[in-house]
Amino acid sequence: MDIRNCSPAIISGLITQLQDAVYVLTDHKVIYANAKMAALLGTTVEALEGQLLLNFVDDQSLATVEDRYRRRVQGETVPNQYEIAMRTASGQKKWVVNHVDTFTDERGALVVIGSMKDITEVNSVKHDLDVFRKQHEERLFRDANFDSLTGLANRLNLINHLTMAKKHQDGLCLILIGFTGLREINDSVGYDIGDRVIVAVARRLLTIVDDAEFLARVAGVQFAVVVSSQCEERLHELIGEVSGLFKRPFVTQFGKFYLNPNLGISLHPGDAVDEITLLSHAHAALSHAKSADTINWIFYDEQLNKDLHARIQMLANLREAIQREQFELFYQPQITTGESKFVGAEALIRWKSPELGYVTPGQFLAYAESTDLIIPIGDWVITQACKQAKALLDLGYEDFSIGINLSAKQFASGDLVQTLKTTLSLLKLPARFVDIEVTESTFLDMGEEVSNQLKELSALGLSLSIDDFGTGYSSLSYLQSMTFNILKIDQSFISRLPGSESDLNLVKAIVNMSKALHLEIIAEGVETEQQLLLMKDLGCDIVQGYYISRPMPAEEFLLWLERNVQPKT
Numbered sequence: 001m002d003i004r005n006c007s008p009a010i011i012s013g014l015i016t017q018l019q020d021a022v023y024v025l026t027d028h029k030v031i032y033a034n035a036k037m038a039a040l041l042g043t044t045v046e047a048l049e050g051q052l053l054l055n056f057v058d059d060q061s062l063a064t065v066e067d068r069y070r071r072r073v074q075g076e077t078v079p080n081q082y083e084i085a086m087r088t089a090s091g092q093k094k095w096v097v098n099h100v101d102t103f104t105d106e107r108g109a110l111v112v113i114g115s116m117k118d119i120t121e122v123n124s125v126k127h128d129l130d131v132f133r134k135q136h137e138e139r140l141f142r143d144a145n146f147d148s149l150t151g152l153a154n155r156l157n158l159i160n161h162l163t164m165a166k167k168h169q170d171g172l173c174l175i176l177i178g179f180t181g182l183r184e185i186n187d188s189v190g191y192d193i194g195d196r197v198i199v200a201v202a203r204r205l206l207t208i209v210d211d212a213e214f215l216a217r218v219a220g221v222q223f224a225v226v227v228s229s230q231c232e233e234r235l236h237e238l239i240g241e242v243s244g245l246f247k248r249p250f251v252t253q254f255g256k257f258y259l260n261p262n263l264g265i266s267l268h269p270g271d272a273v274d275e276i277t278l279l280s281h282a283h284a285a286l287s288h289a290k291s292a293d294t295i296n297w298i299f300y301d302e303q304l305n306k307d308l309h310a311r312i313q314m315l316a317n318l319r320e321a322i323q324r325e326q327f328e329l330f331y332q333p334q335i336t337t338g339e340s341k342f343v344g345a346e347a348l349i350r351w352k353s354p355e356l357g358y359v360t361p362g363q364f365l366a367y368a369e370s371t372d373l374i375i376p377i378g379d380w381v382i383t384q385a386c387k388q389a390k391a392l393l394d395l396g397y398e399d400f401s402i403g404i405n406l407s408a409k410q411f412a413s414g415d416l417v418q419t420l421k422t423t424l425s426l427l428k429l430p431a432r433f434v435d436i437e438v439t440e441s442t443f444l445d446m447g448e449e450v451s452n453q454l455k456e457l458s459a460l461g462l463s464l465s466i467d468d469f470g471t472g473y474s475s476l477s478y479l480q481s482m483t484f485n486i487l488k489i490d491q492s493f494i495s496r497l498p499g500s501e502s503d504l505n506l507v508k509a510i511v512n513m514s515k516a517l518h519l520e521i522i523a524e525g526v527e528t529e530q531q532l533l534l535m536k537d538l539g540c541d542i543v544q545g546y547y548i549s550r551p552m553p554a555e556e557f558l559l560w561l562e563r564n565v566q567p568k569t
């Protein structure tokens with residue numbers, strides 16, 4: 001089959017049928033164009049004839065067209081199809097796919113045959129998609145690298161910044177700034193206000209961070225500043241400025257709130273080479289800064305990390321101990337100095353660790369008290385000790401009380417009085433069989449909150465002891481105003497007797513004062529017969545200590561009672 005067999009009329013009809021715009025050029029000029037081609041360029045077939053097609057090529061694509069034409073004429077193989085921009089007669093820009101071929105006609109002239117497909121619309125959709133994709137990518141980048149609440153760099157961004165900065169700077173200093181007080185705001189007036197306070201914190205911090213420094217929000221109300229460690233002065237200036245910034249309260253519609261900043265600082269490369277460790281060291285330092293009494297900023301040192309790990313481990317172990325009920329109460333009897341009569345016992349907690357055996361409160365209680373773990377532990381002690389008191393009562397013992405030690409946090413929980421009330425009533429245990437021991441510092445640190453609860457407990461009929469007397473503030477005025485029944489002289493005074501004259505005078509003074517205030521006295525830590533006799537001579541009513549018995553597990557305590565006390569019934 002050969003198209004040359006077709007008449008010119010047929011060929012002309014065929015070309016008219018084509019969907020594409022078709023053109024033929026010699027010497028760049030149009031010698032033929034179909035109606036579609038004319039329509040594409042916004043003109044007529046007649047007007048097109050003899051025109052340079054290049055006149056309709058948009059400036060943007062002119063170089064492309066000329067370059068391809070030149071290479072094709074030189075015999076290079078160039079792709080037949082490419083995208084170019086055209087301009088219509090009225091100046092409208094159109095994107096087309098241009099398909100070109102060249103050949104030499106029978107007279108030896110170079111002829112260009114081409115067709116064009118209008119892809120303006122396709123391109124505009126593509127363009128919209130590109131814009132959308134770009135915006136989407138930008139949004140993803142923003143979400144991944146910036147904090148949506150404050151607009152500051154986030155943790156990931158901080159890590160990336162540290163990675164870059166450590167390549168360009170000789171020494172870096174990472175300051176992690178945490179705040180106490182936000183939880184109270186969230187709890188009392190809601191997260192919305194809490195969020196606004198966080199934004200306000202970010203704004204305040206921005207005012208003290210220089211352009212060359214880096215500020216990020218790492219988590220909650222925790223921010224990080226990266227500065228050069230070369231300038232120690234700047235570092236100290238920043239520490240001072242942070243403290244100064246938060247002396248002012250945050251004013252909200254619900255009132256004024258204060259946040260207290262704490263700073264944990266770690267240095268690159270001294271403390272850590274990689275950025276994740278650097279950050280975790282700053283965290284360790286921050287935790288210590290939070291628990292420090294006198295200073296609110298701490299530089300990382302290796303010991304801190306060990307302490308922190310020990311603390312985390314201990315808290316995890318204690319949580320498990322609560323779940324598995326690994327605690328036990330030991331009982332240490334108290335007897336009168338006159339007739340060696342049993343008058344009570346103090347309940348002392350032990351943690352029966354599967355790995356460590358019996359662990360004394362000195363080794364774990366402070367950890368529990370630094371968190372809310374002391375609440376479930378304290379509740380367990382209350383129940384257990386009251387059950388023991390009830391058991392003694394059922395066995396026929398009388399005139400005794402079981403002493404329960406309470407921590408300051410238990411008073412702060414607000415449920416203490418109710419817990420004791422419920423426990424007593426469930427066990428049908430009269431309140432006088434329970435004695436509550438609080439230290440002077442618990443009582444004095446917490447002020448009215450504790451004294452009000454103690455008054456309620458006293459009104460219920462519980463006896464109240466002031467524990468470790470002499471080691472705390474020893475402010476005596478509260479003894480008069482409060483309803484304490486018993487004063488326990490701290491064992492440190494007894495342990496130096498009878499040798500130390502000053503301790504002897506002190507114990508004498510305490511005993512006399514207690515008598516004047518109608519308080520019973522218990523001397524703690526009596527280890528020898530000599531000390532017991534001395535206490536008796538001084539007029540101290542009751543003693544407790546290794547000389548009488550070490551603290552014992554419940555079963556052993558019952559055996560001790562059997563040997564030493566005759567139940568009334």
Ligand code: C2E
Nearest residue numbers: 348349360361362381405406407525526527544545546551
């Ligand atoms: P504490 O209330 O002053 O208890 C007396 C401490 O002195 C007990 O130490 C006891 O074993 C010890 N001790 C008794 N007699 C002697 C003695 O003759 N010589 C010497 N050197 N020590 C003696 P423990 O059991 O290690 O308890 C330490 C502290 O832990 C207690 O001091 C108390 O403050 C606290 N604690 C114990 N159990 C509990 C509890 O269930 N809850 C709370 N919140 N604190 C508790």
Ligand code: MG
Nearest residue numbers: 346405437467
């Ligand atoms: Mg005690």
Ligand code: MG
Nearest residue numbers: 467468488524
């Ligand atoms: Mg004590």
